[in-house]
Amino acid sequence: MLLSLPEDTSLPRGAALHPVRVPGSKSVTNRALLLAALAPGTSRFRGGLEAEDTRWMRRALAGLGLEIQEDGDLWRVEGGRRPHADAPLWLGASGTTLRFLLPWLALKAEGPVRLEGDPRLFERPLGPLLAPLEALGAAWEPDAEGAWLRPVASAPDRLDLEVDARLSSQFLTGLALASASLPGGGILRWMEVASPSYLALTTQWLHRFGCEARLEPGQWLIPGGALVPQDLDLPGDWSGAAAFLAAAAATGRTLRLAPLDPDDAQGDRAMVAILQAAGCRARWTGPQDLELEGPLQRGLDADLRDCPDLGPVLAALAALAPGPSELRGLHTLPLKECDRLDASAELVRWLGGRVQVLGDHTLRVQPGPRPGPRPGARPPFDPRNDHRMAFAAAVGGLHCGGEVRDPHCVAKTFPDFWEVWRGMLGC
Numbered sequence: 001m002l003l004s005l006p007e008d009t010s011l012p013r014g015a016a017l018h019p020v021r022v023p024g025s026k027s028v029t030n031r032a033l034l035l036a037a038l039a040p041g042t043s044r045f046r047g048g049l050e051a052e053d054t055r056w057m058r059r060a061l062a063g064l065g066l067e068i069q070e071d072g073d074l075w076r077v078e079g080g081r082r083p084h085a086d087a088p089l090w091l092g093a094s095g096t097t098l099r100f101l102l103p104w105l106a107l108k109a110e111g112p113v114r115l116e117g118d119p120r121l122f123e124r125p126l127g128p129l130l131a132p133l134e135a136l137g138a139a140w141e142p143d144a145e146g147a148w149l150r151p152v153a154s155a156p157d158r159l160d161l162e163v164d165a166r167l168s169s170q171f172l173t174g175l176a177l178a179s180a181s182l183p184g185g186g187i188l189r190w191m192e193v194a195s196p197s198y199l200a201l202t203t204q205w206l207h208r209f210g211c212e213a214r215l216e217p218g219q220w221l222i223p224g225g226a227l228v229p230q231d232l233d234l235p236g237d238w239s240g241a242a243a244f245l246a247a248a249a250a251t252g253r254t255l256r257l258a259p260l261d262p263d264d265a266q267g268d269r270a271m272v273a274i275l276q277a278a279g280c281r282a283r284w285t286g287p288q289d290l291e292l293e294g295p296l297q298r299g300l301d302a303d304l305r306d307c308p309d310l311g312p313v314l315a316a317l318a319a320l321a322p323g324p325s326e327l328r329g330l331h332t333l334p335l336k337e338c339d340r341l342d343a344s345a346e347l348v349r350w351l352g353g354r355v356q357v358l359g360d361h362t363l364r365v366q367p368g369p370r371p372g373p374r375p376g377a378r379p380p381f382d383p384r385n386d387h388r389m390a391f392a393a394a395v396g397g398l399h400c401g402g403e404v405r406d407p408h409c410v411a412k413t414f415p416d417f418w419e420v421w422r423g424m425l426g427c
Contacts, residue, residue, distance in 0.1 A: 001405070001406060001407065001408065002380050002403045002404070002405060002407075003403060003404050003407035003418065004401070004402075004403050005393060005394060005396070005397025005398075005400075005401055005402050005403065005404055006394075006397060006398075006421065006422055006425050006427050007397060007398060007399070007400075007401050008247075008250075008251045008253075008398045008399065008425065010425045010426040010427045011253070011425065011426045014253075015253070015426075016253055016254040016255065016256075017244075017247065017248060017251070017253045017254065017255040017424050017425065018423055018424050018425070018426055019255070019256040019257070019258070020241075020244045020255065020256070020257045020420060020423075020424050021236075021257075021258060021259070021420075022236040022237050022240045022241045022244070022257055022258070022259070022260065023049050023050075023051070023236065023237055023240050023413075023414055024047050024048050024049035024050075024054075024234050024235070024236065024237055025049060025234065025235060025236065025237035025238070025239065025240070025266060026049050026051065026053050026054060026096065026237065026239070026413045027096065027198065027201060027237075027239070027266060028049075028201070028205065028234055028235060028237075028266070029045075029048045029049040029054045029057075029234060030053065030054060030057045030094075030096045030097060030100060031100070031173070031177070031201070031202060031205045032045060032048070032205060032232065032234060033045075033048075033054070033057050033058060033061060033077065034057070034061075034100050034101070034104070034177055035177065035180075035205060035206070035209045035227065036077035036079050036209075036229065036230070037061050037064075037066050037077060037079045037081075037083075038079055038080070038104070038177065038180060038181040038209075038227050039079045039080065039209055039210070039227035039228055039229045039230070040079055040080030040227075040228075040229070041078075041079060041080060041228065041229035042076055042077070042078055042079075042229050043076070043077045043079060043229040043230050043231070043232075044074060044075070044076050044077075044230075044231045044232070045074070045075045045077075045232055045233075045234055046073050046074055046075075046232070046233045046234065047073065047233050047234040047235070047236075047259075048073075048075055048234050049234075049237065049413065050415070051411060051412060051413045051414060051415055052092055052093075052094070052411050052412045052413070052415075053092070053093075053094040053096060053097065053412055053413055055092075056090065056091050056092040056094045056097050056117075057094065057096070057097045057100075057101075058070075058075075059089075059090070060089045060090075060091060060097060060101060061077070063085055063086075063087060063089050064083035064084060064085055064089070064105075064109075064113075065081055065082075065083060065084045065085075066078060066079065066081060066083070077229075079227075079229060082108050082109070082110050083104065083105055083108060083109045083110070083113070084109065084110040084111060085109070085111075085113045085114065087114075088114035088115070088116050088146070089113065089114065089115050089116065090116050090117060091115060091116070091117035091121060092117055092118055092121070092412075093117060093118040093120055093121050093337055093385075093412065094117070094121070094412075095121065095124055095168075095170065095337075096170060098115065098117065098121060098126075099126070099129060099168065099170040099171060099173070099174045100170065100173060100174045100177060101174070102126075102129060102130075102133065102149065102174055103129070103133060103174045103175045103177070103178035104174070104177065104178045104181060105149055105151060106133040106136070106138035106149060106151050106152060106178075107133075107136070107138075107151065107152060107155045107156070107178055107181075107182070108151065108155055108178075108181065109149070109151040110151075111151070112148050112149065112150045112151070113148070113149045113151070114146065114147075114148055114149075115146050115147050115148075115149060116145055116146035117146060120337060120338075120385075122142060122146065122147065124335055124336075125167045125168060125335055126140075128163065128164035128165065128166075128167060128168075128171050129163075129168075129170075129171040129174060129175070131164070132159075132161045132162075132163060132175070133152075136152050136156065137152040137153055138150060138151055138152050155182065156182065157182060157183050157184040157224075158179070158182055158183070158184030158185055158186050158187075158224060159175065159178070159179045159182065159185075159186030159187070159188070160186060160187050161175065161186070161187075161188055161189070162189045162190070163175060163188055163189070163190050164190070164191075165190045165192065165193040165194060166192050166193070166194060167194060167332065167335060168194055168195075168332065168335070169193050169194050169195045169196060169198040169199055170198070172188055172190065172193065172199060172202075172220065173198060173199065173202045175188055176188060176199075176202055176206070176213065176220055176222050177202070177206075179222040179224065180206060180209075180211045180213070180222050180223070180224065180226070180227055181224075181227065182224045182225075183224050183225050184224045184225075185211075185221075185222045185223045185224030185225070185226075186222050186224070187219060187220065187221055187222070188219065188220040188222070189218060189219045189220075190218060190219075191218065194305075194308075194331070194332045195267065195305065195306060195307070195308055195332060196305075196306060197265065197266075197267030197306035197307060198267060199215055199220065200215060200265045200267075201264075201265040201266055201267070203215045203220075203265070204264075204265040206222070208230060208232065209227050209228060209229075209230055210226050210227055210228040210230075211223055211226045211227055212226065235259065235260070235261040235264050235266075235288075236257075236258065236259045236260045236261070236288070237266075237413075237414075238260065238264065238266040238267075238268035238269045238271065239266070239268045239309050239310075239388075239413070240413065240414050240417075241257050241260060241268075241271070241290075242268055242271045242309075242310055242313045242391070243313050243391040243392070243394055243395055243417075243421075244257060244420075244421075244424060245257070245271050245272065245275060245292050246271075246275075246313050246314070246316070246317045246395045247394075247395060247398060247421075247424065247425075248280070248292045248293065248294045249275050249278070249280050249292070249294040249295060249296050249317060250294065250295070250296070250317055250320045250395060250398050250399065251294060251295070251398060252294040252295030253293075253294060254291060254292070254293040254294075255291070255292050255293075255424070256285065256289060256290070256291045257289075257290050257291075257292075258286070258288050258289045258290070259288035259289075260288055260289075260290050261288060262284060262288075262290075267306040267307040268307045268309060268310055269307075270302075270304075270306065270307045270310070271307070271310055272290070272292065274300060274302045274310070274314065275292065275294075275296070277300075277301065277302075278296045278297060278298050278299065278300050278301075278321070279295070279296055279297025279298055280292055280293060280294050280295070280296065280297075281293045295322075296317070296320075296321050296322060297322065298321070298322060298323050299318060299321045299322070299323035299324045299325035299326075299365075299367075300314055300317065300318050300321060300325035300326070300327065300365075301325065301326055302314065302326075302327055302328070303328045303329045304327060304328065304329040304330055305328075305329030306329075308329065308330055308331075308332045308333055309336075309388060311327060311330050311333050311340060311341070311344055311363070312333075312340055312343065312344045312347070312386075312388045312389050312391065312392035313388070313391055313392045313395055314327055315327060315344035315345070315347060315348055315355075315363055315365060315392060316344075316347055316348070316351065316392040316393065316395040316396040317395055318348065318353070318363075318365035318367070319347070319348045319351040319352065319353035319365060319367055319368075319396060320351070320367065320395075320396065320398070320399050320400075321365075321367055322367070323367070324364065324365065324366045324367070325363075325364070325365045326362065326363070326364050326365075327362065327363045327365070328361060328362045329361060329362075330360070330361050330362065330363065331359075331360045331361040333360075334360060336386070336388075337384075337385065337386040337387070337388075337412070338383075338384035338385065338386040338389065339384075340386065340388065340389065341357060341360065341363070342357075343383070343384050343386065343389050344363060344389075344392065345357050345363060346381075347381060347389065347392055347393060347396060348363075348365050350371070350378065350381050350396070350402070351370075351371065351396040351399075351400050352367075352368040352369050352370050352371045352400065353365055353366060353367050353368045354366040354368055370399055370400050371400055371402070378402065380402065380403035380404055380405045381393045381396075381402060381403070381404050381405065382404075382405045382406070383404060383405065383406065383407075383409055385406060385409045386409060387409050387410045387411075387412040387413050387414065387417075389409075390404060390406075390407060390409050390410050390417070391410070391414075391417065394417075394418075394421055
């Protein structure tokens with residue numbers, strides 16, 4: 001299926017973009033769901049993300065014997081039970097679901113658990129997470145369709161582990177959440193970690209569920225037996241907001257977004273500072289209401305080690321910027337839903353720019369002449385079944401038009417993205 005990318009031509013010259021309400025955060029929603037499953041009692045959420053990744057987490061928890069009730073925007077989770085699976089758990093392409101569940105299941109499941117999902121899910125790195133679990137007695141038996149996880153014979157009272165977290169912070173998050181469910185908690189240590197801001201996000205949500213975890217340089221101290229159920233409103237998604245913020249920067253228009261928490265630990269909150277450094281203006285007009293005004297005055301210069309998911313959208317924006325850009329800290333992008341480093345470079349070229357890929361961590365982008373004439377001047381862009389590449393293509397299309405293949409891949413985290421995008425542009 002092909003979708004024609006909307007261009008910035010629908011609104012009168014100089015008009016503001018229509019306001020956007022961003023969806024809930026996948027990162028927060030899946031952390032909150034698992035913490036609710038671990039905390040004995042009933043937790044209630046409003047504002048959780050309704051998308052594929054969070055649906056797979058909810059269905060997996062229900063398949064493990066947890067009671068989950070959904071009443072519109074209100075979700076209830078009855079936590080505190082030991083997980084038990086009578087049938088295979090389908091996890092789609094959700095890396096957070098797999099990596100967050102694995103330690104808890106390896107330590108607490110009543111019997112073997114069958115895990116299945118999209119092929120790419122099991123191609124992404126798992127070894128550094130499995131190694132400490134297998135040392136404790138768990139067994140991981142992969143095959144062509146997924147894997148069997150056989151839990152330890154007896155769960156330890158606490159964890160004391162050294163973890164190789166260079167490929168993903170999710171390894172540490174999954175172990176931290178499992179530690180909080182143990183009587184004695186745990187201590188996790190590492191030499192280097194990818195995307196360390198996500199550890200701060202996990203710590204923030206452990207605190208909200210009663211566990212006063214301490215995140216220190218190179219180690220995490222996690223008390224056990226302290227989790228309590230909560231009644232919470234979940235925040236909006238800074239990752240989902242990124243493409244819309246980029247639209248204001250690219251078009252020189254003003255955009256208002258809500259609800260966003262200015263004190264949120266989500267690493268992608270850095271999008272605002274990156275755009276401000278390139279000449280955009282931002283201000284908070286209410287407790288959760290952000291206003292950003294473009295245009296970019298110069299190219300982008302950003303280190304994305306704490307927020308690599310911004311890489312594709314910023315690469316597209318760099319192709320539209322008034323000067324050269326450099327994006328660093330992208331070494332985890334090849335390990336995402338697709339090789340986002342390669343796909344981002346392809347997108348820049350598709351938008352008429354020139355790009356250098358330096359190692360596995362840096363993109364240098366030089367804007368070029370816009371492709372044309374339209375329509376049919378170039379083949380459709382293929383986002384490689386990756387939601388963030390589709391978001392990035394939408395940003396590029398503001399100036400360059402074009403078509404994108406398989407637009408429905410946005411359903412992973414933002415099912416109504418295209419409807420909201422067109423609404424922002426007044427299409």
